[in-house]
Amino acid sequence: xxxxxxxxxxxxxxxxxxxxxxxxxxxxxxxxxxxxxxxxxxxxxxxxxxxxxxxxxxxxxxxxxxxxxxxxxxxxxxxxxxxxxxxxxxxxxxxxxxxxxxxxxxxxxxxxxxxxxxxxxxxxxxxxxxxxxxxxxxxxxxxxxxxxxxxxxxx
Amino acid sequence: xxxxxxxxxxxxxxxxxxxxxxxxxxxxxxxxxxxxxxxxxxxxxxxxxxxxxxxxxxxxxxxxxxxxxxxxxxxxxxxxxxxxxxxxxxxxxxxxxxxxxxxxxxxxxxxxxxxxxxxxxxxxxxxxxxxxxxxxxxxxxxxxxxxxxxxxxxxxxxxxxxxxxxxxxxxxxxxxxxxxxxxxxxxxxxxxxxxxxxxxxxxxxxxxxxxxxxxxxxxxxxxxxxxxxxxxxxxxxxxxxxxxxxxxxxxxxxxxxxxxxxxxxxxxxxxxxxxxxxxxxxxxxxxxxxxxxxxxxxxxxxxxxxxxxxxxxxxxxxxxxxxxxxxxxxxxxxxxxxxxxxxxxxxxxxxxxxxxxxxxxxxxxxxxxxxxxxxxxxxxxxxxxxxxxxxxxxxxxxxxxxxxxxxxxxxxxxxxxxxxxxxxxxxxxxxxxxxxxxxxxxxxxxxxxxxxxxxxxxxxxxxxxxxxxxxxxxxxxxxxxxxxxxxxxxxxxxxxxxxxxxxxxxxxxxxxxxxxxxxxxxxxxxxxxxxxxxxxxxxxxxxxxxxxxxxxxxxxxxxxxxxxxxxxxxxxxxxxxxxxxxxxxxxxxxxxxxxxxxxxxxxxxxxxxxxxxxxxxxxxxxxxxxxxxxxxxxxxxxxxxxxxxxxxxxxxxxxxxxxxxxxxxxxxxxxxxxxxxxxxxxxxxxxxxxxxxxxxxxxxxxxxxxxxxxxxxxxxxxxxxxxxxxxxxxxxxxxxxxxxxxxxxxxxxxxxxxxxxxxxxxxxxxxxxxxxxx
Numbered sequence: 001x002x003x004x005x006x007x008x009x010x011x012x013x014x015x016x017x018x019x020x021x022x023x024x025x026x027x028x029x030x031x032x033x034x035x036x037x038x039x040x041x042x043x044x045x046x047x048x049x050x051x052x053x054x055x056x057x058x059x060x061x062x063x064x065x066x067x068x069x070x071x072x073x074x075x076x077x078x079x080x081x082x083x084x085x086x087x088x089x090x091x092x093x094x095x096x097x098x099x100x101x102x103x104x105x106x107x108x109x110x111x112x113x114x115x116x117x118x119x120x121x122x123x124x125x126x127x128x129x130x131x132x133x134x135x136x137x138x139x140x141x142x143x144x145x146x147x148x149x150x151x152x153x154x155x
Numbered sequence: 156x157x158x159x160x161x162x163x164x165x166x167x168x169x170x171x172x173x174x175x176x177x178x179x180x181x182x183x184x185x186x187x188x189x190x191x192x193x194x195x196x197x198x199x200x201x202x203x204x205x206x207x208x209x210x211x212x213x214x215x216x217x218x219x220x221x222x223x224x225x226x227x228x229x230x231x232x233x234x235x236x237x238x239x240x241x242x243x244x245x246x247x248x249x250x251x252x253x254x255x256x257x258x259x260x261x262x263x264x265x266x267x268x269x270x271x272x273x274x275x276x277x278x279x280x281x282x283x284x285x286x287x288x289x290x291x292x293x294x295x296x297x298x299x300x301x302x303x304x305x306x307x308x309x310x311x312x313x314x315x316x317x318x319x320x321x322x323x324x325x326x327x328x329x330x331x332x333x334x335x336x337x338x339x340x341x342x343x344x345x346x347x348x349x350x351x352x353x354x355x356x357x358x359x360x361x362x363x364x365x366x367x368x369x370x371x372x373x374x375x376x377x378x379x380x381x382x383x384x385x386x387x388x389x390x391x392x393x394x395x396x397x398x399x400x401x402x403x404x405x406x407x408x409x410x411x412x413x414x415x416x417x418x419x420x421x422x423x424x425x426x427x428x429x430x431x432x433x434x435x436x437x438x439x440x441x442x443x444x445x446x447x448x449x450x451x452x453x454x455x456x457x458x459x460x461x462x463x464x465x466x467x468x469x470x471x472x473x474x475x476x477x478x479x480x481x482x483x484x485x486x487x488x489x490x491x492x493x494x495x496x497x498x499x500x501x502x503x504x505x506x507x508x509x510x511x512x513x514x515x516x517x518x519x520x521x522x523x524x525x526x527x528x529x530x531x532x533x534x535x536x537x538x539x540x541x542x543x544x545x546x547x548x549x550x551x552x553x554x555x556x557x558x559x560x561x562x563x564x565x566x567x568x569x570x571x572x573x574x575x576x577x578x579x580x581x582x583x584x585x586x587x588x589x590x591x592x593x594x595x596x597x598x599x600x601x602x603x604x605x606x607x608x609x610x611x612x613x614x615x616x617x618x619x620x621x622x623x624x625x626x627x628x629x630x631x632x633x634x635x636x637x638x639x640x641x642x643x644x645x646x647x648x649x650x651x652x653x654x655x656x657x658x659x660x661x662x663x664x665x666x667x668x669x670x671x672x673x674x675x676x677x678x679x680x681x682x683x684x685x686x687x688x689x690x691x692x693x694x695x696x697x698x699x700x701x702x703x704x705x706x707x708x709x710x711x712x713x714x715x716x717x718x719x720x721x722x723x724x725x726x727x728x729x730x731x732x733x734x735x736x737x738x739x740x741x742x743x744x745x746x747x748x749x750x751x752x753x754x755x756x757x758x759x760x761x762x763x764x765x766x767x768x769x770x771x772x773x774x775x776x777x778x779x780x781x782x783x784x785x786x787x788x789x790x791x792x793x794x795x796x797x798x799x800x801x802x803x804x805x806x807x808x809x810x811x812x813x814x815x816x817x818x819x820x821x822x823x824x825x826x827x828x829x830x831x832x833x834x835x836x837x838x839x840x841x842x843x844x845x846x847x848x849x850x851x852x853x854x855x856x857x858x859x860x861x862x863x864x865x866x867x868x869x870x871x872x873x874x875x876x877x878x879x880x881x882x883x884x885x886x887x888x889x890x891x892x893x894x895x896x897x898x899x900x901x902x903x904x905x906x907x908x909x910x911x912x913x914x915x916x917x918x919x920x921x922x923x924x925x926x927x928x929x
Contacts, residue, residue, distance in 0.1 A: 044858070078372035136865070142869045143869065
């Protein structure tokens, strides 16, 4: 049955729904929380454009059901990672390296990279590639993305 | 100007969204929300194709606080080209770059610049913008001269201030001269743009305006447009390309919460719901009975089928009757007298554009007019096409461009607009339609598959004496709007309009874009016959081969260059000569020589015939080259270093060197970004990508069935030698470098393993098949 639920998103409680337990987190973020940083790319967990953090782990919000989330889970989107006034080091590095073409995949790339930089703060290039292996970019921005993640890790 | 359609639109409210209350929508990125002051108080008369192109006010506005707005008719496709346009305006006007912002296409506000495609934003469409800015500056100089009581010749301009030369305190700002008021100046062509040697803003790597918003998640793509009362729609596409609706059981979705309506117009079927997840569920649950259809060829017979398709003879332009692009000497005699004859057939598949974000549009159809938010490349063409489809005049449709995910050509961006319009019309409310991944892969246009046949002859000295090439190509243009100078549009080009029962034909102007550079660039070939057999356009719903084709990054050029530069390499190898030396011997154009030599030097190219390195172990290494361009267009040489695993058949491109001359470089950083992107995307297409289909439909509907390049597979380095030519106008950037990739990689694989891969993509099984054959 559809229910109204309070989720903790970017450090604040946000009421979402009423929505069925199977509703993917992506649509709740975009339509109920008005956070458009996570993007719809495939709805299949294949591309990574919808990547957000749940309790510090990078997850694919397009296949993460509401039923798996409680009010204590910390959900962070790219908007919560940093802002123009207080940017995350990855966001600054992506601007510095101009590591964007169309940018549709980029919020997912940044969220994926932010999660693994927490576990591996000083990755080499091979480790960065491995960390981003399941995030797709169609514009071919890969080399710049690697440079941006490297730069952020050296801050 | 058609008086009936003419109206004026006050740009006073430009920041407020023109009367439409907008919850979330970026006006081209621009003087964003929270900024104060008005962009303009100018009033611009609107014709059937927008503001008049010959008025300064149609292009440029200076606000009371001195900020400048460019009203651009070019869509931004995620390439950064609009940043280049802003540099050009700042340069001509002598204002700081930061003070110039952008209004992206909007049929109530921006002039018609036809179609944003073919890497032409900077190379072509910047010309009227530069001229408008130059005319604006000239008008400001005249105003300043009057105000300061000197002659115009005594006025210099700097940072948005007009100053009397030699008297620094005698000055007036642009804001003081015209801020908040219109120029009322006609563009006469008399104002002379700056000399390129005086540029200070054009030519530097200004950071792109859109990137901060994109990394902070605040950028509004078309997928993010939200308007009050908006409902969510999804479409239900036929299970085969030719299927028709037999019946719909609406009871199948009766239990979906918030269902507003099931909509059917002919074979266009959709659902509208209050919430997005419910629209997804309803589209999945809706029980539609479709007729059977299974008339596609077997995939293994694709190229044989293409070879036998009827020729579309009325598509040939006057300058290429019968598709003959070149005919000199006599190839039969040349081949008969040749010491060596080489023959080869090249095959390529259909490709998906592979936009990471599937297409989306938002439509609000009301009795008094229609508003459409769309990621189109042809704002006015699509506006006219959808107006015709709805039975309305152009002025009743307000199309607002919103940037989509990178499209690389014609994906579903225009088609989804018809879906949104049909659904909104049915429910009387604004509706957002987001295509699924399968909708996009299943119903967009594809890069056309090709078959090409070549034969060539060498004399005893290793000179080419005959070049005989024929290719069988489909249209590269299936858009609903025209190239300049023709305005207008046709819904018949859209597959969604076809589904909805529109049976009038679409536009047909596909030959030249597809045929383009199939004729090789080498001058010293005495006997030459080059034929592009044109097969016209094709759609899922029309044509003898019902697989929809359209433009994708370079249109026909990647295939043309694949054939020409692979065959050149085959001849070089047959002559026992080094690939670059052989090319230079056949007199490529001057700028081609320059980029070839620059790339060869950077790559430390060793002069030797191909496949002359001894093999050792499982890994074989090779290098290949390809060149594209002419003396009046962007010229590129690409050198590709590959490693081929002879056990697994896996090809890895390890290093790429690009020699690149695109004339004047407006923004070197953005140019490099585009070159890198084009190269990586084309490596993906070279090694991995092939649209699959069965007898009924395209089957590569997700990223598992259509894998693209991943981080593990990209080259370690793309080294770009950017040859700046401030003496030349700026030329195309997004496409040309990518065109060197397929042949360059194929030639490198030959160099490594001694086998020619003539069929794209060069997958491990195809490489292994060749190795087994040897």
